[in-house]
Amino acid sequence: MSNRGLALAIVAACVVAGLGAASAQEPKHGGILRVYHRDSPASASIHEEATYSTNIPFMGVFNNLVIYKQDVPQNSLDTIVPELATSWAWSPDHLQLTFKLREGVKWHDGKPFTAKDVKCTWDMLMEKSTAKFRKNPRKAWYENVTEVTTNGDFEATFKVQRPQPALLALLASGYSPVYPCHVSPSDMRTHPIGTGPFKFVEFKQNETIKLTRNTDYWKPDRPYLDGIEFTIIPNRSTAILTFIAGKFDMTFPTEVTVPLMRDVKSQDPKAICELKQSNVANNVIINRDAPPFDNADLRRAMALSLDRKAFADILAEGQADIGGSMLPAPEGFWGMPKEMLESIPGYGPDVEKNRSEARAIMTKLGYGPDKPLKIKVSTRNIPVYRDPAVILIDQLKQIYIEGELEVVETGVWFSKVARGDYSVGLNLTGNAVDDPDQTFYENYSCGSERNYTHYCNKDLEKLFDQQSQMTDVEQRKKLVWEIDKKLQEDVARPIIFHIRAGTCWQPEVKGVTIMVNSSYNGYRYEDVWLDR
Amino acid sequence: MAAYLIRRFSLMILTLFGISVIIFVLLRVVPGDIADILFDAAGFINPSEKVQLEKDLGLDKPIAVQYAAWVGGLLRGDLGYSYKSEKPALEEIAPRIPISATLAGLALAFSILLGVPLGVVSAVRQDTALDYLLRVVSLSGLSMPAFWLGLLILMGFVAAFGTIPIYSDQPKSLWEALLMYSVPAAAVGFRSSALIMRLTRSAMLEVLRQDYIRTARSKGASERSVNYHHALRNAMLPVVTVLGIEAAFLIGGLIVTETVFNIPGVARFLVEAIRWRDYPIVQSLVMVTALIVVTINFAVDLLYVALDPRIKLTGERA
Numbered sequence: 001m002s003n004r005g006l007a008l009a010i011v012a013a014c015v016v017a018g019l020g021a022a023s024a025q026e027p028k029h030g031g032i033l034r035v036y037h038r039d040s041p042a043s044a045s046i047h048e049e050a051t052y053s054t055n056i057p058f059m060g061v062f063n064n065l066v067i068y069k070q071d072v073p074q075n076s077l078d079t080i081v082p083e084l085a086t087s088w089a090w091s092p093d094h095l096q097l098t099f100k101l102r103e104g105v106k107w108h109d110g111k112p113f114t115a116k117d118v119k120c121t122w123d124m125l126m127e128k129s130t131a132k133f134r135k136n137p138r139k140a141w142y143e144n145v146t147e148v149t150t151n152g153d154f155e156a157t158f159k160v161q162r163p164q165p166a167l168l169a170l171l172a173s174g175y176s177p178v179y180p181c182h183v184s185p186s187d188m189r190t191h192p193i194g195t196g197p198f199k200f201v202e203f204k205q206n207e208t209i210k211l212t213r214n215t216d217y218w219k220p221d222r223p224y225l226d227g228i229e230f231t232i233i234p235n236r237s238t239a240i241l242t243f244i245a246g247k248f249d250m251t252f253p254t255e256v257t258v259p260l261m262r263d264v265k266s267q268d269p270k271a272i273c274e275l276k277q278s279n280v281a282n283n284v285i286i287n288r289d290a291p292p293f294d295n296a297d298l299r300r301a302m303a304l305s306l307d308r309k310a311f312a313d314i315l316a317e318g319q320a321d322i323g324g325s326m327l328p329a330p331e332g333f334w335g336m337p338k339e340m341l342e343s344i345p346g347y348g349p350d351v352e353k354n355r356s357e358a359r360a361i362m363t364k365l366g367y368g369p370d371k372p373l374k375i376k377v378s379t380r381n382i383p384v385y386r387d388p389a390v391i392l393i394d395q396l397k398q399i400y401i402e403g404e405l406e407v408v409e410t411g412v413w414f415s416k417v418a419r420g421d422y423s424v425g426l427n428l429t430g431n432a433v434d435d436p437d438q439t440f441y442e443n444y445s446c447g448s449e450r451n452y453t454h455y456c457n458k459d460l461e462k463l464f465d466q467q468s469q470m471t472d473v474e475q476r477k478k479l480v481w482e483i484d485k486k487l488q489e490d491v492a493r494p495i496i497f498h499i500r501a502g503t504c505w506q507p508e509v510k511g512v513t514i515m516v517n518s519s520y521n522g523y524r525y526e527d528v529w530l531d532r
Numbered sequence: 533m534a535a536y537l538i539r540r541f542s543l544m545i546l547t548l549f550g551i552s553v554i555i556f557v558l559l560r561v562v563p564g565d566i567a568d569i570l571f572d573a574a575g576f577i578n579p580s581e582k583v584q585l586e587k588d589l590g591l592d593k594p595i596a597v598q599y600a601a602w603v604g605g606l607l608r609g610d611l612g613y614s615y616k617s618e619k620p621a622l623e624e625i626a627p628r629i630p631i632s633a634t635l636a637g638l639a640l641a642f643s644i645l646l647g648v649p650l651g652v653v654s655a656v657r658q659d660t661a662l663d664y665l666l667r668v669v670s671l672s673g674l675s676m677p678a679f680w681l682g683l684l685i686l687m688g689f690v691a692a693f694g695t696i697p698i699y700s701d702q703p704k705s706l707w708e709a710l711l712m713y714s715v716p717a718a719a720v721g722f723r724s725s726a727l728i729m730r731l732t733r734s735a736m737l738e739v740l741r742q743d744y745i746r747t748a749r750s751k752g753a754s755e756r757s758v759n760y761h762h763a764l765r766n767a768m769l770p771v772v773t774v775l776g777i778e779a780a781f782l783i784g785g786l787i788v789t790e791t792v793f794n795i796p797g798v799a800r801f802l803v804e805a806i807r808w809r810d811y812p813i814v815q816s817l818v819m820v821t822a823l824i825v826v827t828i829n830f831a832v833d834l835l836y837v838a839l840d841p842r843i844k845l846t847g848e849r850a
Contacts, residue, residue: 040804042573042616050574134588135581137574190618205617205624206804207796208701233794234804238698241686242794245696267690411572411807412564418577449576 027224027511031530035250036239037230040206043189046177047125050137052430052519055174056253057209057230059523060223061108062177062194065099065118065156066168070524073276073516075434076333077165077473080172084113084195094163094471101154105218107180108199115150120181122148122158133185140442140449141170144468163469166437173433174521197223197526206232217526224511224529236260244268249509249530254278254519256502258317264504273504275319277331278519279434282311282388282496285417285425285452292373293423297361299491302424303346304358305399310351311391312497320497322347324484325439327498331516333434336481344488358399372402378416379426381407388496389426396424417452427452429493434517436480440464444492455492508532540833544826551822552606552815556599559811565591566615566809589615602815612812616805621812625798625820631699632790632797636782638717643724643778648764648771650725651732656759658737666729673726678785682719682792689715699795716793720785724778731774735767742766769839776832780825 041053046062049055065085068075082088085099105113123129126142144167146159160167170176183193192200195218198211209230213223231248233239240260243251244267254276256264261273286293286302293299312320321328324344328335341347346354367373377396379389386407393403403424408416416422431439442448445464446456463483470476488494503514508531515522564572567585571577586592590601605612611621654666689696697716703709739745740763748762786799798817805813 042570042808048574050576134585135571135574135578137576186618203617204796205614206801231794233698235791235794237683238686238792238794241690242696242698245690245694247696247698409563411569411809414572414575415564415568415577449578 027527027529028531029224029529030226031532033225033228033250033509033525033528033530034248035228035230036242036248036252037209037232038236038239038252038255039234040232044192044200044203044209045133045185045189046175047121047138047179048133048135048185048189052174052253052523055520056523057211057228058192058200059174059177060196060198060211060228060525061192061200062179062196063105064172064174064176065101065178066172067524068172068515068518068521070522070527071511071513073513074331074333075169075172075515075518075521077169080168084118084178088168090165094165094469095160097158097160097167099156099158101156102218103154105195106216107182107195108193108214109180109183111180111182113178113180113195114153115156116153117178117181118156119148119150121177121179124179124185131185134189138175141438143441162465163471164437165471166433166435166468169433169435170438172521173518174523175432197524198225198228201227206234208232219526223526225525228525240264243271243504246506248506250505250512251503253503253514253523254501256504258319258500258502261502261504270507271504272507272509273502274514275500275502276514276516277321277327277498278430278501279327279332279498279517280428280430280501280519281323281325281327281498283427283429284392284494284496285422285427286491286494287420287423287425288453288455289420290423292365295365296491298365298373300345301358301361301365301399302396302401303488303491303494304354304361305395305401306346306392306494306496307351307395308347308497310395311388312499314391315387316497316499319500321500322497324488324495325443325493326436326480326484327431327434327517332498333517334436334477334480334484336484340481340485344485346494347488355398362400367400369400372397372400374402375404375423376406377403377424377426378406378408378422380410380413382410385426385428392424392426392496414452418449420454425452427493430519432518432520436464436476436483437468440467440483444487453493455487455490457486457490457492460486460490536837537834540830544830547826548819548822552603552819553599555815555818556602557595559809559814560595562809564809566811567591569808602812606816606819611816614805614813615810616808616813621816624813625801625816628796628798628801629820631795632783632786632799634713635717635720635789635795635797636779636786638713639721639724639782639785640775640779642714642717642721643728644775646721647725647728648732651729651771652736652759652764654729654733655736655740656755667733670726670729673722674730676722677788678720678723679788679792681722682716682789685715685719686792698793701796712793712795716789716795719793720782720789723785724782727774727778728771731771732767735770736763739763739767765839769836772832772835772839776829779828783821783825 037057039053042049044058046054046058063084065083066080067083069079069081072079084102084105086102087100089098101115107113120129124131124133125139126145127136127139144160144162144164146161149157177194179188180193197214197217199214201210201212203209212227213225242248244264261275264271264273286299288294308322312318323335323341326332326334348354377389377393379385389405393405396403417425429443441464442450444451444455445461460483463479467476467479467483505512510529510531511527513522567582571582590598614621614624617624650666654663657663686696697711699712703712745758745763748758783799786797787803790797790800802814802817
């Protein structure tokens, strides 16, 4: 072949290869995405539940006013895009947030979506309407909202008591769908109606959840999938084996542990697996109302006894991040810098030095090797709770605290904690939104239903409000770090680590983005497609 | 005979009444109710919302009133509503019964079809290599937990065939449909088959030493006729007794098997309902299960009468 011929052949090959690559990336319509689900959620009503067991299957049924961009792994104020709103604007005094709403959107039952639906939804969340949710876990998110008003059919305004830029972050969460006025909360639990890319088909308890494509979806050319089927398989071994056997396209998101992920990769090498942060923190809860734990020195000694790296190595083969209440960087947006973190008592690398200090405190309090403090370490009877509790008991032994494991039936764990019927506990806290407003108010503000340790620091709470009003992100970050540092120093709820979790899918599943700083916001599925 | 049947039937009704009281009380003794569990799933407790929920579900009423309402409903054929799904309990339970019944029936058939013939072979070939092999197999059946065996089977299928015999509501082929029931049935029935095999073997060995067997042989009856016509029928009585008990155990075994093979039957549903304190579902399922078990035992009692005429006479005398 002449040089010219060879050059032409190369060019032709490149063009063909290029075309091939382009067509390989062109999303295809059709197919049912098959995913296994870890358990049977209590209901289909996202507003009434506080578990991603509900978000994952049902987020695709709904739309929000605004949403975190679904193909960007890290949620932040910069990644929020309009959904049922077409735009939003704060008033000059930052006390009103007005949304212009999308016209021509229909609920799955054919009725038109209007601003009244927005008002209805938030009136129910703020408990201002006659229609009531059976339970309302995120009422606290909207404590600052005084009312939602409408102006015609396509404009809604949220009025707030004080500026709160992060309100938008809360509204962008998977936990903030717009509900239809004309469907009762009870019906939404069993047969949800939304405006989202997928219509609800059926929810058979302990069996399946089925969604089908919304052919009238307002977003052109979406969704790509014909439907999604979630098969409920509570037994993790069976679920993973079934995925390996090719009966599922995807595992339940962020549920695959490090050892299981290794199993999947060895038995199904073509599977794509990602291990990501999910913003779930293992933490110690200490009942500060119950003697002797009402003694701040004792609580400090307990915090000093923690060897966080050992927890991470044993439980997650090192695949965990050590931080404060805010998820550490790079996945977390608000986490303290490493140097600041290590300056907090108990976070420094010299564990033995920390423990010597803790032992000195314990000796001063009258405890010692011959007179240990005997306690019960309570936790839920689930491995992810039980396993770290066992390590905690072992570590507390180093400072003359003799713990006995008390496993509590999972269904009554929070009622026991809420009654204050524990002394020391091992808990997990998942944050739906990587924003200090959600984390601080929900977990550390005085009187919050989720402030399990009843930590209450009015001065710090003023700083919660102060950071919440700040519009300059960098300045807010610095204040957030100070608050987080203080929370750890006060042993409000010592954070042990933020664990990473895996998700696997078959290579033909395209358009999947696993979010790295929340497990609750990335399940609209309208951009997911199957290359079959 | 009639007096015997009436006595047995009355006992059956009394047993069901006793079970209804026990399950009703036990459920309420266990800590937490559906309101606790629902809030626990949400990670918080709101006392006023919880009280309202309990009131809406009638859980604030005295236990005797709740019991009377439930039993009244049962007698009218109304099993109540599932607290969790908010659907009629009957609507939730009914589609699951055929699934578990198929599985239990197949498991029982598997255990009889495997256990009885192998037990006979083991007895007539006593102390041979085959007997020893079958005894080892039966021992392993008794020793292996059903969940472990189930997982091993699943792993074996994935490794060997690249597929997995778990339940699907729309099996793609007859073969898949057959696999999804027969494999779990074998897993759950293996233990029972081992028990039946050992029992058949020992009963057969005892019967084979009886005088009438020797007489049959001396009359020139063939070995096949002696073993299957004369010996087996008489050896069956203890086996039938155990079958009745095993039927109840099988339902227990189904809990594990339905979980491992992800079969949406009543056993797995019962466990979930207990976890959620879904009283109407648990109570109804327990009563349905109890009804099945007492009916099977009633049928076994009738079988006794067919197999051993002396029982009929005893019944009449009583």
